[in-house]
Amino acid sequence: MNFKFWKKRDNSKKKKKSKGREWVDAIVFAVVAATLIRVFFIEAYVIPSGSMERSLLVGDYLFVSKVNYGARIPMTPISFPFAHHTMPILNTKAYYDGVQWKYRRLPGLQEIKRNDVVVFNFPEGDTVALENQVPSYRSLVRASGKEAVDNMYTIVYRPVDKRENYIKRVVAIGGDTLSMVAGLVMINGKPSPLIETGQMPYRVTFKTADVNLEAVEALGFSIQRNEIFQYSETEYMLKGSSKMINQLKELDFVATVDPLVTNEQSFKEEIFPHDKNRPWNVDNFGPIIVPKKGWTIALDSANLVMYGRAIQAYEKNTLEKKGNDYYINGKKETTFTFKMNYYFMMGDNRHESADSRYWGFVPEDHIVGKALFIWMSWDSFGSWFNKIRWNRLFRGID
Template sequence: MNWKFWKKNKGTEPKKKKSKAREWTDAIIFAVVAATIIRVFFIEAYTIPSGSMERSLLVGDFLFVSKVNYGARIPMTPIAFPFAHHTMPLTGTKAYWDGVQWKYRRLPGFQDVKRNDVVVFNFPEGDTVALENQNASYYDLVRNSSWKEVNSQYTITSRPVDKRENYIKRCIAIAGDVVSMKNGIANVNGKDEPLKNTGMMPYLVKFKSPEVNMQVLEKLGFATNEITPTPAPNTFSVNASALMIDELRKLDFVESAMMDPALPTDTELGGIFPHDPNRNWNRDNFGPIKVPAKGWTVQLDSNTMPLYYRAIRTYEGNTVEKSGNDWLINGKKATSYTFKMNYYWMMGDNRHNSADSRYWGFVPEDHVVGKALFIWMSFDSSGSWFSKIRWSRIFKGIN
């Protein structure tokens, strides 16, 4: 054998060409990894499934949500199927393995959560789920019947923080704020915060005659299928923003338009947070409630524990027990508690069609996913295919 020839030509042999299948496999793996990194750390697409944020956001809006504004959250459940949130699309099985759980950590962001930000977050009461009835909170089901009945009727599962259902609401109050509501008007730190022009509340509208031009109302943004008659002559109940009502009053066939003086009390499943029989609160009248802030110390008594029990036990991972008139935290008697995280109070703009903090309380900072930036596509469910696209909403910013 010619060793000089072998050494000279060592490594110069042409490499074996990849097969088409191997090239496609490599390309797909690269695309999945790149898309996952973008989705986890930079920006992600979401869709609006319900009308709780109307008229700010409409059903059928597709949004881009920034992960960098508040700082991207490091995955807490790192082993998961790409692009599936908590359930596999075909099999209905879990899309993640919760055998490995990382502590909550977040990369530095450009800003903190501010009042009036539109925020995507994980549903706080989504830690326990009745699989056959996921539209309802498990805790509401239990409050409405009993633990035994719910657990015998449904398949119950638990979910880690980052695999709970995604919600989108407006941040009404940040950590340290005091929030309340009277006759449907929110109050933060002693200052009334009326709904923006996008917010919806019930109004009574009286027309001058039974003949009503519905096309004019549609142009103003009213959903004509939601205009319902009342016992009073020519008077209808509508959901509208203050701006819509101002425009409505200008019409010559409208006699009057005023907010419904008899705002309905809450009759929804489970009732109002903190579900305390000693508090006669409803969705339009509640509070005051102080939103917990990191480092804030609350005195523990019969008045404060209903408000902060779940935050102390579930969100901050302590054992909480009552022994006689005393409270035990992690087995030790406690007269106060200092919070480890910031919390937020989230509400929908469509106040009478929104499951929000009024029903399930505070949103912990480790549940915050990102800030809604803009609408990149919007579809209306009615009309022809081309007319389904809401052209005026494409690339519209979210305020």
């Protein structure tokens, strides 16, 4: 009896892949691999504005970790690779929002802490006026009214993970009580000074009109970046870190140096929560409690001014007032319990930063990742080899 345990495969008849097919397979593999790395491990970002100076400069290229806080599972899974919310050149949506997944996050290496530098999706970026995106849609509505804005611009809605990416420093976490007095942040009643690499504006008076600006620039101040502005022959506005200011005070031609802070009584309507009963401004506001998962608040007019948007837009509830009663999702309630942690973010360039002082809390489902280090830094004001800031390459972010 003849048993045949196997038959040798004839590979000579197997059709060889064409060069074109090999290239297509390689490209598909590279796209899938790069997408998985971007979503679950690490992603590159560039700093477009000066809101984090001097910690982060315009032209700094960063790597942002998705692993530290746990990678967020995509909430809008169908999208064009490597495009965020808009297709280059075509200026059309780069995603399909007909399929939406609920917020989930993989386990991380750490919790978000105060002073972490974090990339997140802009909370007020849910609604966008396409032709005028620099002020938020809600800022436009507060200034001109909803009907006027809707008639003037093309209005679109963006899912959480397709909103603009911002980068700021966490100054308060869920459960913290935050206030700001004359430019100084207070957390739970204790001072939290601006870090050494942050900057504030100062009014500097020199003893003579013949100011040695070269000596001033040698300390790190830059005329090109508008960090030196002249009021009069002897008075200037300089923006710098506390270290730079202390060095400036030691120059023999400097008379006085005073921080420029907004008057305590100067109400700014653009400051969160945009309530005239709270005369707050960029340097003086609070106290304000940052919501925390499991924290319960009473439903009253004062709390709804502060937390109403979080209850509706971020926690996704309907909220109605009927007479003196409040209804959440059609049910009469006297309290509300938060389901997510929230954070209060600020830029290190305190007077040049659109941050939580203007639009409020950042929910945990908007968190993208933790900024790790700068891998490239490009100075558009530099010349030739000085365009690369060599001293910033591969620098960690504190």
